[in-house]
Amino acid sequence: MMRVAIVDDEELARKVLREYLGAFGDVEIVAECANGFEAVKAVTDLKPELLLLDIQMPRLDGFEVLELIGREVGVVFVTAYDKYALRAFEVHAVDYLLKPFSSDRLRQALDRARDRIQARQLLPIEDLTASARPPGGRVERVLIRDGANVHVLPVGKIDYAEAQDDYVCFRSEGKRYLKQQTLSDAEAVLDPSQFVRIHRSYILNIERLAKLELYAKDSHAAILRDGTRLPVSRSGYARLTSVLR
Amino acid sequence: MHPILTNRVRTALYFASWIPVTALLTAVVTRGGQMPLTEAAVMLVPMCVLYAFVCQASWYLCQTLPLREGQTVRLLGTHATAAVVSSAAWVGIGFLWAFLAGPSFQFDGIVDRYLAQLPILFFSGVLLFLLAVAFNYLLITFEVGQRAEQKALEMQVLAREAELKALRAQIDPHFLFNSLNSINALIMADPAAARRMCVLLADFLRGCLKLGSAERISLGEEIQLAEHYLGIEKVRLGARLAVESEIDEECRNCGVPPLILQPLIENAITHGIAPMLEGGVIRIEARHHGALMKIVVENPFEKNGTKHGAGVGINNVKMRLANLFNGEARLDVDETGGRFRIELQLPCDES
Numbered sequence: 001m002m003r004v005a006i007v008d009d010e011e012l013a014r015k016v017l018r019e020y021l022g023a024f025g026d027v028e029i030v031a032e033c034a035n036g037f038e039a040v041k042a043v044t045d046l047k048p049e050l051l052l053l054d055i056q057m058p059r060l061d062g063f064e065v066l067e068l069i070g071r072e073v074g075v076v077f078v079t080a081y082d083k084y085a086l087r088a089f090e091v092h093a094v095d096y097l098l099k100p101f102s103s104d105r106l107r108q109a110l111d112r113a114r115d116r117i118q119a120r121q122l123l124p125i126e127d128l129t130a131s132a133r134p135p136g137g138r139v140e141r142v143l144i145r146d147g148a149n150v151h152v153l154p155v156g157k158i159d160y161a162e163a164q165d166d167y168v169c170f171r172s173e174g175k176r177y178l179k180q181q182t183l184s185d186a187e188a189v190l191d192p193s194q195f196v197r198i199h200r201s202y203i204l205n206i207e208r209l210a211k212l213e214l215y216a217k218d219s220h221a222a223i224l225r226d227g228t229r230l231p232v233s234r235s236g237y238a239r240l241t242s243v244l245r
Numbered sequence: 246m247h248p249i250l251t252n253r254v255r256t257a258l259y260f261a262s263w264i265p266v267t268a269l270l271t272a273v274v275t276r277g278g279q280m281p282l283t284e285a286a287v288m289l290v291p292m293c294v295l296y297a298f299v300c301q302a303s304w305y306l307c308q309t310l311p312l313r314e315g316q317t318v319r320l321l322g323t324h325a326t327a328a329v330v331s332s333a334a335w336v337g338i339g340f341l342w343a344f345l346a347g348p349s350f351q352f353d354g355i356v357d358r359y360l361a362q363l364p365i366l367f368f369s370g371v372l373l374f375l376l377a378v379a380f381n382y383l384l385i386t387f388e389v390g391q392r393a394e395q396k397a398l399e400m401q402v403l404a405r406e407a408e409l410k411a412l413r414a415q416i417d418p419h420f421l422f423n424s425l426n427s428i429n430a431l432i433m434a435d436p437a438a439a440r441r442m443c444v445l446l447a448d449f450l451r452g453c454l455k456l457g458s459a460e461r462i463s464l465g466e467e468i469q470l471a472e473h474y475l476g477i478e479k480v481r482l483g484a485r486l487a488v489e490s491e492i493d494e495e496c497r498n499c500g501v502p503p504l505i506l507q508p509l510i511e512n513a514i515t516h517g518i519a520p521m522l523e524g525g526v527i528r529i530e531a532r533h534h535g536a537l538m539k540i541v542v543e544n545p546f547e548k549n550g551t552k553h554g555a556g557v558g559i560n561n562v563k564m565r566l567a568n569l570f571n572g573e574a575r576l577d578v579d580e581t582g583g584r585f586r587i588e589l590q591l592p593c594d595e596s
Contacts, residue, residue, distance in 0.1 A: 010423070012481065016426065019430075080419050081419040098422070
């Protein structure tokens, strides 16, 4: 038996999947989720092997769900039409279902997904989410998973990000949020006119900068509005001044 | 057509610019008492009027010899020859004038005094001619640039209109495939509902095809199309979508450009209701205000959603209104208080 979770915000779309899967016999539906938050919770609590994941959903879209939990579960994408998503799937040779689809097509997608899961083949998550974004698009919020919960940080509310081993720690409104990501990956998706890599271990939201102090020869410290001091490296100082100019 | 002599203001300006030239030449020939002032004026005023025309004739020469690279020598040669010939003819005519007019004005020895000024007048003549040539080239280049700019602008307007025409006939593929998927789901669960949905979808598609090609339709027809669309989306989104509408009866007969409301309603769904977990209410209102009609489309939206605010659809509607009503129609967007509100004001011509 393959344990499957359905993730789609439309009741009728879930109904078709339920009907098709019910006839297969070797598939068990362990969860039906109407949005991305429920999907994250279902994956944490119920550990399905496969998600049938819709792309366009409220609050968290399919790619954001993938970014949050894609390492723990197999995914088959389902979409009606999305120009950027379809191109991303083609580029990375990822299987997907186009609504409406036949029961045979669903069977085929499930079999392929099962083979991939058994071969421990993971989806190229970062590449896929990057190429599904509209050209030149930057993220407007950062998603942090905390067990079964998801925190949504609008980028404007992030003060700075700090590298901590395999994690990035985002500081926002006095709280700290850990995300499993490299600082370079975080840097790549944030708007470079607002977020500057001031140091090997720090990315700063320049709207929080109060002043720059000369710290020692060749090194500066950034003083934030709330008084936090962050180190600024020599190359970080050059990047900062070029953005501020 | 000659750019200066065919325009009265330019002609007047051009001849006015010859007044200082005439004064300068008069000053030159009277320097150190070589020619009395009255005599110089009698000689130079008619000569300068004549030469003003001659110099303008150089425009035709410039027109037949456009500035091109690799033809500098030929160009310079031709204009230099033309300048020398024109100036020679000019001072020759001046000589005749001195010879004929001298006796009647009782200027004794004018011919000799004129001959003494001949070299400097000839030199001035060549220079003035070449100056006119340079000026004409400047004028030609400027006019060519201006014409190209105007043409580019016209092309842009045409392209935009074609683009908008294509856009308004376009049906959102996301909507179409989702609707088919809903029908697919209903076929087993609720065949009667599947059939209703098929009819709604057919009515909507037919409406788009028919109305998209019309010049003007009534607001009533446009509203009916929106009702088909919202009916389909209600099946898909279920309880998440609710619609409230208040349409003044007298508005229904007002003529509107086809599919002017449809993009706004689609926007309210795709950027407003669909990205919200709990959905919300779309409000549509049409009111009659004298010769004007006010249409409001209002929906809630998710503040930190994946998509928010206005899509390209609204800008297209704005541009179409600007093109079709020359500033007599307006579209205002208000985003305060978590609600997205579009207000459309159109002149209402009942048809």
